[in-house]
Amino acid sequence: MNDQPELSARFLAEPETADQRLDVVISAKQGVSRSQARAAILRGDVLLNGSPVKPSVRLQPGDEVTVLGNHSALAVARLEPEDIPLKVVYEDEDLVVIEKPAGMVVHPSAGHSSGTLVHALLARYPELRSGDARPGDEERPGIVHRLDKDTSGLMLVARTQHSLGYLQSAMHDRRVLKEYTLLCCGPLDPASARIEAPIGRHPGNRLKMAVVSTGRPSVTEYETLQALPQHTLTLARLHTGRTHQIRVHFASIGRPIAGDSLYGGCAAPGLDRQFLHASRLGLTLPNGRCAEWRSALPEDLAECLLAIGAQVPTAASG
Secondary structure (H helix, E strand, O other): OOOOOOOOEEEEOOHHHOOOEHHHHHHHHHOOOHHHHHHHHHOOOEEEOOEEOOOOOEOOOOOEEEEOOOHHHHOOOOOOOOOOOOEEEEEOOOEEEEEEOOOOOOOOEOOEOOOOHHHHHHHHOHHHHOHHHOOOOOOOOOEOOOOOOOOEEEEEEEOOHHHHHHHHHHHHOOOOEEEEEEEEEOOOOOOEEEEEOOEEEOOOOOOOEEEOOOOEOOEEEEEEEEEOOOEEEEEEEEOOOOOOHHHHHHHHOOOOEOOOHHHOOOOOOOOOOOOEEEEEEEEEOOOOOEEEEEOOOOHHHHHHHHHOOOOOOOOOOO
16 A cells, blocks of 8 residues: 555635745645745646646635646656757856757746756756756756747856856846847837837736736837838847847837737748847856857748848848
8 A cells, every 4th residue: 555645636725825926835735845846836747727837926816726646746856968959159167158949948847847958958068967066946057048939049058156146147237238130020110219118927818928017127129120021120139138028029019020929920931930039149258258149040030031032131240
């Protein structure tokens, strides 16, 4: 007879748990650590009203919480290295700059327990998981910032705790240059501008972000590269790093990104994802040297531009 405690559970959120984080509630109710609860939620083993969500989602009275499986559902899953090819454009003892391909998730999350950028990084840089030197938490070692699954381009990864703190501070203080090349729907008027609009969770769709008065301050600058009959090839510079920031800001001015089905983007020939590429990064390295990297558009985006009669920018021109 198995005397292992059965941790499968289904319960309704009570009034006293209102506005508490899901990972905090799971930790308290199931008698596990918060990191165990968080890992289970990220793996999709905890559902809120029948759907996987983030650990940070806040409960409302009457929400139905389901924990799948038994004790193993709340065990911390040790990340295992996976031999996935990576395009590394720069590396030193402090950090790595990689080109993330479209379709790759950055770190484990609900529905993505393998095949992520983190799994690939662990195979190439085993020090990312080694003891006190490990940069970041167990699920996101070395991750300084993220790109959406279907956004391609340049990303910074820290190799030590010291460099992680340095890079996070540089991001927070807006000392990292982050530029993106995008194709938006329709003409931009004015051709160059600054979008300052607060971004927060969409009030009616938890998968989306939106410009809302209660959101966090968010700033995006843009300039037109090429005005086309039905689209505009654009360069955008981030001054803040909110979730989906560029996608939300361009949708908010009525010019969503081509191929972005979540935010109402228009179609473009051969495009099956949002036309968004992190094409330039620049910063002062922890060793004091100034560095900058540029990335040419990947093949799918370049072919899309050719199909609509646009010129394909080079990495040097952005």
